[in-house]
Amino acid sequence: xxxxxxxxxxxxxxxxxxxxxxxxxxxxxxxxxxxxxxxCDTGNCGACTIFLxxxxxxxxxxxxxxxxxxxxxxIEGLAKGGxxxxxxxxxxxxxxxxxxxxxxxxxxxLALLQSNPKPTEEEIREAIEGxxxxxxxxxxxxxxxAHAAHLMGQSRS
Amino acid sequence: xxxxxxxxxxxxxxxxxxRRNADTRFVKGxxxxxDDLQMDCVYAGYVRSPxxxxxxxxxxxxxxxxxxGVLAVMTGxxxxxxxxxxxxxxxxxxxxxxxxxxxxxxxxxxPVAIVVAEDRYTLEDALDLVEVDYEPLPVVVEIDDAMKxxxxxxxxxxxxxxxxxxxxxxxDIEGAxxxxxxxxxxxxxxxxYSSTPLETWAIIAKHDKGTDSYVVWANDQxxxxxxxxxxxxxxxxxxxxxxxxxxxxxxFGIKLAIWPYIVxxxxxxxxxxxxxxxxxxxxxxxxxGTHTPDCIxxxxxxLKKDGKVLGLRMRDRQNDGSFVHTAGIYNLIKFANIVxxxxxxxxxxxxxxxxxxxxxxxxxxxxxxxxxxFTLERLMHRAALQLGLDPAEIRLRNFVQPEQMPxxxxxxxxxxxxxxxxxxxKALAQVGYKEVKGQQEALRKQGTYVGIxxxxxxxxGSSNLGYYYTSRGTPEYMGNAEGAIVSMDYDGxxxxxxxxxxxxxxxxxxxxxxxxxxLAITPSNVTMNSQMDSLVSPFLGHSGCYANRFxxxxxxxxxxxxxxxRDKLLKIAAHKLGVPAGELRLRDGAVCSAxxxxxxxxFKDVATLAxxxxxxxxxxxxxxxxxVAYYKNEIAxxxxxxxxxxxxxxxNSLHAVVVEVxxxxxxxxxxxxxxxxxxxxxxxxxxxxxxxxxxxxxxxxAVLLEEFIYDExxxxxxxxxxxxxxxxxxGLPRFELSxxxxxxxxxxxxxxxVGEGGAIGSxxxxxxxxxxxxxxxxxxxxxxxxxxxxxxxxxRETKVI
Numbered sequence: 005x006x007x008x009x010x011x012x013x014x015x016x017x018x019x020x021x022x023x024x025x026x027x028x029x030x031x032x033x034x035x036x037x038x039x040x041x042x043x044c045d046t047g048n049c050g051a052c053t054i055f056l057x058x059x060x061x062x063x064x065x066x067x068x069x070x071x072x073x074x075x076x077x078x079i080e081g082l083a084k085g086g087x088x089x090x091x092x093x094x095x096x097x098x099x100x101x102x103x104x105x106x107x108x109x110x111x112x113x114l115a116l117l118q119s120n121p122k123p124t125e126e127e128i129r130e131a132i133e134g135x136x137x138x139x140x141x142x143x144x145x146x147x148x149x150a151h152a153a154h155l156m157g158q159s160r161s
Numbered sequence: 162x163x164x165x166x167x168x169x170x171x172x173x174x175x176x177x178x179x180r181r182n183a184d185t186r187f188v189k190g191x192x193x194x195x196d197d198l199q200m201d202c203v204y205a206g207y208v209r210s211p212x213x214x215x216x217x218x219x220x221x222x223x224x225x226x227x228x229x230g231v232l233a234v235m236t237g238x239x240x241x242x243x244x245x246x247x248x249x250x251x252x253x254x255x256x257x258x259x260x261x262x263x264x265x266x267x268x269x270x271x272p273v274a275i276v277v278a279e280d281r282y283t284l285e286d287a288l289d290l291v292e293v294d295y296e297p298l299p300v301v302v303e304i305d306d307a308m309k310x311x312x313x314x315x316x317x318x319x320x321x322x323x324x325x326x327x328x329x330x331x332x333d334i335e336g337a338x339x340x341x342x343x344x345x346x347x348x349x350x351x352x353x354y355s356s357t358p359l360e361t362w363a364i365i366a367k368h369d370k371g372t373d374s375y376v377v378w379a380n381d382q383x384x385x386x387x388x389x390x391x392x393x394x395x396x397x398x399x400x401x402x403x404x405x406x407x408x409x410x411x412x413f414g415i416k417l418a419i420w421p422y423i424v425x426x427x428x429x430x431x432x433x434x435x436x437x438x439x440x441x442x443x444x445x446x447x448x449x450g451t452h453t454p455d456c457i458x459x460x461x462x463x464l465k466k467d468g469k470v471l472g473l474r475m476r477d478r479q480n481d482g483s484f485v486h487t488a489g490i491y492n493l494i495k496f497a498n499i500v501x502x503x504x505x506x507x508x509x510x511x512x513x514x515x516x517x518x519x520x521x522x523x524x525x526x527x528x529x530x531x532x533x534x535f536t537l538e539r540l541m542h543r544a545a546l547q548l549g550l551d552p553a554e555i556r557l558r559n560f561v562q563p564e565q566m567p568x569x570x571x572x573x574x575x576x577x578x579x580x581x582x583x584x585x586x587k588a589l590a591q592v593g594y595k596e597v598k599g600q601q602e603a604l605r606k607q608g609t610y611v612g613i614x615x616x617x618x619x620x621x622g623s624s625n626l627g628y629y630y631t632s633r634g635t636p637e638y639m640g641n642a643e644g645a646i647v648s649m650d651y652d653g654x655x656x657x658x659x660x661x662x663x664x665x666x667x668x669x670x671x672x673x674x675x676x677x678x679x680l681a682i683t684p685s686n687v688t689m690n691s692q693m694d695s696l697v698s699p700f701l702g703h704s705g706c707y708a709n710r711f712x713x714x715x716x717x718x719x720x721x722x723x724x725x726x727r728d729k730l731l732k733i734a735a736h737k738l739g740v741p742a743g744e745l746r747l748r749d750g751a752v753c754s755a756x757x758x759x760x761x762x763x764f765k766d767v768a769t770l771a772x773x774x775x776x777x778x779x780x781x782x783x784x785x786x787x788x789v790a791y792y793k794n795e796i797a798x799x800x801x802x803x804x805x806x807x808x809x810x811x812x813n814s815l816h817a818v819v820v821e822v823x824x825x826x827x828x829x830x831x832x833x834x835x836x837x838x839x840x841x842x843x844x845x846x847x848x849x850x851x852x853x854x855x856x857x858x859x860x861x862x863a864v865l866l867e868e869f870i871y872d873e874x875x876x877x878x879x880x881x882x883x884x885x886x887x888x889x890x891x892g893l894p895r896f897e898l899s900x901x902x903x904x905x906x907x908x909x910x911x912x913x914x915v916g917e918g919g920a921i922g923s924x925x926x927x928x929x930x931x932x933x934x935x936x937x938x939x940x941x942x943x944x945x946x947x948x949x950x951x952x953x954x955x956x957r958e959t960k961v962i
Contacts (some may be wrong), residue, residue, distance in 0.1 A: 024282060033281075038197035039190015041410070043359040044443040048882035051359060079190030091188040095180050098847045101855065102665025103187025104359040104410030110188060129890040136882070138359045138411045139665050141858030141919075142890040144851050 008072040012037065013081025021068045028052045030068035031078060039079035039107045043136065050135030053108035054078045060115040062134070079107035082114070089155040090114055090148075099148030101139030109135050113149045121160075122153055162795065163909055168720055170681045170747045174674040175910075178847035179684055183669035183691075192408045193692075195363035195378050195440075202365060202438035203232055204284045205429055208274040208291045209449070210266035213302070213518035213875025214313065217265055218294030220274055225290040230283035232433045234291065236274045237261035240425050244394045247421060251489025251629035252324035252514055256316035258485045260394060260421035265298065267315055267483040268520050269877055270449035272422075277429050277437055300518050300875040304457055304480050307515045315483055315516040324481075325489035325514035329496060329802055331571035332507030337472025341463035345544045348459045349536045350944040353452040353480075353519070353869040356526045356859050356920075357887065358664070360410020361441040362419050366426035370434060374401040375427045380409040382416035383705030384693050385660060386638075387423065394424045402427075406693040412664030412706060413859070414524040418451050418487070447880045451523035452869050453531075454479040454491050460536045464544055468555040472507035473499060473537070481514050484521030489514035490629050491522070494529035497628065497807035500570050501537045502581045502617045503559040508571050518875045524707065526859055527920040534618040538925030539942070542614070542932070552615055552929070553589055557582055560617070563903070573804035574621075575796065576811045578903045578913065581617060584815040584837040588615070591897060592817035592835040605937060610824055611832065612934025616816045618922030620840070621808030622709030622914025625797040626702075628807040636800070637702075641710055641809065642793035644699030645718035647676070647726050649786040651772055653750055653764030655680065655726075657689040660700035661715050666916065667848040668711060672719050674844055675910070679723045680730075681747035682764075699789050709914035712844060713810050717792030717909050725788035733767045736779040796907050810905050810913035812840040814853070816926035822934040824956055827949030829865060829931060831894035836922075838898060840915035841905040849915050854896045857919025862888045864927045868946050931962070 005020040012035055019034055031037045031054070040063060043051035047065040054063050055077040082088045090113050093099070100106050109132060116123055116131035123131065128149045129142070137145060169175060186192050222234040241263035249256060261272045274291050278284035299313040306312060307322040315322055338344065365378040375397075381387045384404050392399045404423075409416065422439065430437040456479035463472040477495055481488035492512035499508050545555040560581040561568045568576045589595075597613045604611050627636025644660040657672050669691055673684035693700070703714070727747075734752035735742040738760050746755045753761035768786055770777050775784040794809045819833040836853060843849045866886040870878045879885040904911030928942045931952075940955045942962045955962045 022282060029281065032196070036199065037190075038194075039192075041194075041360070042196075042440075043361075043410075044882050046443065046881045046883060049359060049443075083189070087185070087188065091185075094188045095182065095185060098178070098181065098851050100181065100184055100187050100665075101667070101851055102359070102409065102411040103184060103192045104194065104665075106187050107190040125895070129893075132890045136359065136887050136889065138357060138413070138859075138887070139855045140851050141854040141856075141888075141896070142893060143854050143896055144847075146890065 006069050008069055010071055010074050010076060012076045013078060023067065023069050025068045026064055027066040027068045027071050028063040031063060037078050037080050041104055041107060043104065048136065050108040050112060051105050053111040053135065055111060060111055079110060082110065089159060090152040093152035093155055094148045097144055097148040097151050099140065099145040105135060105137040109137065109145055113152060117153055117156060121157060125150065163720065163724065165911060168909060169678045171678045174677045174684055176843060179670055179674050179845055181667050181670045183673065184667065194360055194408045194410055195365060195380050198365060198378060198407065200365060200436050202436045203277055203279055203433060204281050205275055205277045205426060205437045205439040206284045206288050207272040208276065208288050208293065209270045210262060210273050211269060212266055212295050212297055213269050214298040214300045215266050215295035216298060217262055217273065218296060221292040222274065224292065225276055225287040228283065228287050228290060230279040231276065231287045232279065233277040233429050234274055235429055235432065237272060238263045240428060243428065244424055245396060247486050249485040251493055252485060254319040254321060254324045256319045256324055256485045260424045268518050269875060270445065270520060275425050275429055277433050302517055302519065302871055302873060302875045304478050304515050307517045315518060322516050323513050324516055325492060325512065328509065328511040330509045334472050334474065334507040334509040337507040338463045341471055342466045343464045343547060344461055345464065345540050345547060346459065346461040347540060347543065347943055348457060349539065350457050351455060351532050351535065352945055353455040354863045354867040355452050356413035356415055357446065358411030358413055358415055361443060361446045362416065362422065363441065364419065364423055364426045364439045365436055366423065366430040367436040368427065368431040368434065376403045376405065377423055377427065378405045378407055379419055379423055380416055381406055381419050382412045382662065382664065383707055384662060384695060385700045385702045385704030387420040388695055389702060390420045391423050395427060404695045406662040408691060409662060409664045413526040414528065414707060415451055417707060418521065418523040443882065444880045447885055448520065448877055450482065450520035452482065452520055453525040454481045454522045456480065456532060458532060458536045460540055462540050462544055464548065466548065468545065468548055468550045468558045470503060470505050470559050473505050475499060475510045477510060478513045478515060480517050480519060482519040482522050483516055487521065487523050488516060490524065491529040493629055494807065495533040497572065497574055497805055498530050498533050498619055498621060499572065501534055501619050502561060502813060504561045504565065506571060519871060520877065526856060527917045530921045531860065531863065531924050534616065534921050535924040535928065538616040539928060542929045553585060553594065556585055556615065556617055573806045574808065575806055577907045578841065578905050579811060579813050579839060580901055580903045581813060583901050584813065584839055585617060587899060587901060588815040588817040588835050588837040591899060592819065592833055594817065597819055610822045610934045612820055612822065612930040612932065614818045614926045614929030614933055616922045616926035616929065618814055618918065620812035620814060620914045620918035620921055621810065622812065623713045623794050623809040624708040625800055625807050625809060628800045628805065639799060640793050640797035641703050641714050642701055642791055643704060643714040643718045644701055644789065644791045645722045646699050646787065646789045647719065647722035649726055649730065649764060649768050651768050653768055655687045657687065657719060658698050659689065659715055659719065660693065660698050660704035661711065662693045662706050664706055666711065666852065667845065671844045671848065675716060675719060676723050679720065680727060682750050701791065709916050712910065712912035712915065713908045714792055714794055716912065718790050720909050721790035721792050722788045725790060726786055729786060730764065730767055732779060733770055734762050737762050737770065794907065810908055812914040812918060814838040814918045814922050816922040818926045818930045820927065820930040820934055822931060822952060827952035829947065834894040834896050836896055836898045836919065837901060838918060839901040839903050841903060841913040842911040844910065844912060850898055852916045853898055853919055856917055857896060857923045858888050858893060859920040860923025861893065861927065863945060864924050865946055
């Protein structure tokens, strides 16, 4: 067993974990943050996407011990009360169907909009290429992210 | 039947793109999927066969049981000894199968033992410690091999690998082919694929010692039937099983086959006396299915010179793998939709359900219709070219015309509504059909190969269950129906419970829109419980989410139950206000007199009378404001071979696609994708758009990317999303979607099937476009998927994809 300490959504966590415990299982089973999902086990689908030290990563491809000392943000930590503009945008533009890919999509969208506040449709599609949605055919997700860029631009100005 | 105008009091919400606020939890990561439920669970998993076909010898579980943290192991034969076999439906030969392997294994991945451990990781260790002796048997993988004399038998007791073989003829088929000026025929091969919901199968089973009963949480798609199947398999009364369906991360039919796993989960939960959780891995999901069956379809059209189709003949051989419960169903659905959007008077279908050592199949989005429309629309394209007609023109000459509705097809399917010519004309205008055709030659000279393809597809809904028993006497299930409970709370808000489930279609929002307009309130006043719970939900054997049935029977049940609540509300208000019920109106959460608005009573005050001040109710009236209704679609008739009415609403769509094929790389790029869609009236157009586009992308996956590949030894080679490729956001077109509205006369709201359409129509449209683009090379498309490798080989050598 290994000791780890990390900060998730601003809160400190300290635990003893098996070295082989996947970060996504730590989040879901130990920290009870079940918004981060598992869809493929192989790093393809992006349902487990979170921020680690400010960068989006797939938490099924990382061990919990590798995240020792890191600061993580999961979908649950995106908005402090209420909804983040990206979350509003996904509702406004029907970027959700079953909701299972949504947390990963929202994290990837935020990562994009932080570095590129006015993305083109092509840039949006490229930014979510690592997130698979089986329901929507992506069009309403792409529209949601474009709308989120607009909402976030408004709140900045 | 209630008249559309009698249903609604207001029209503020129906037909509007109302935001899915009920699903805010999903954007916050606060959904409640089965694996999210916070229970003190232990974990179960399956030891799976590495062999496609083998006698099952000794299963040594001792090392696994000795591992610290392992709580129980049950072998397939032990499970079989205490359960009833899986029931078959469409097949006519005997085939005995249990929920886990016993005696022999029939496909790679078949569960051989179930192990329970304290955590996911110990479980994985323990699965490796179970030692199984296999005696490999000769393997049968492909359709042609399975049909050979002396082929290894998947089910020995059947005496053949062809478990359903029937030929159904309707109309004068000999006459049609005798009078034909032209017969067009082709053999098509369609691969195995699947809609692969992003959330895999998930089950928590909990045995309660005190009552010797089970509570199960599972993302099951048809709980009404699963309850029957599970209780039958376990040999327990139905009231010893409570099934709860939490949020479900996509279904598409694939979650109709979870119940055999629930059976074994129940058994081990009883053994360990703890809640047991099984979360299927993605590898398990792809390995063990469920898949669509791969198939070989020979189709022939008999045509007159003017393009009129006189008759259609099909020979359909499908590889159903090794699940007797589903085998044969795709054949029958293909047959039921054999004429597509066309007025064809004579049909003949020879159908064969063939079992092999491939994984189980189950009803994937569209069930057989994608293949039926693919083959039919491919041949319509070919026939047009051979007759010197435009592919659009030949369709216009054969469509069932709007004035022919309701139209009965030769086999007995009743198309109640639709305007197919209008859909085509609209699509041609939108896609710029003539312009694209006009530019093709010039583009080819520049080395740019552009093609345009059309596909007209029927999109049926509301299965008339029982069609699959056609060969075997009285069906256990018939027609289609759903149940709903609608209650007005103490405070005047409304609660809805449905027997069906949802997998992301926004049912809660759609229901809240309809109920709000029936009671002159807002959707925010209406709550629908998102969980189906067999202890409280009003279910039937039909209950579930499948066959595009929600906006027919589910909504029907909600409307009828709401109507009962509304009638009672009015009676109580009439009594309270001293005004005849006929003079009352609903407005903003209150009942008031139409003549004197000062005379008014709020819903809350009516509810107070109904629930609390019950002595002030009208004489003889029962207390409470909670009503149950079951609604069935009235047009279903008992299906038989002569009158094969399998679906009760019929949406349709027209796909018009422009592609560009890179003849150096074999890559296919979309230049334009137009969908014209008719699902009658729409409850929430933004939700409809999402499903029309989403289903089309399922079709694009099937046409261009996805295939479960088996080698000649029966080993599956595609068990992750690295090998089994799904469509991604990059590479897809921006879909241009528009609608034609032909209200359905046989559903309460004029709504009809929506949800599967794109998965049905897209295959042929894209294949037709690719063949058109490659016309200068003489390349024919007869199989799917159309991969770059196949495109290049066809251009350079074979001329056939």
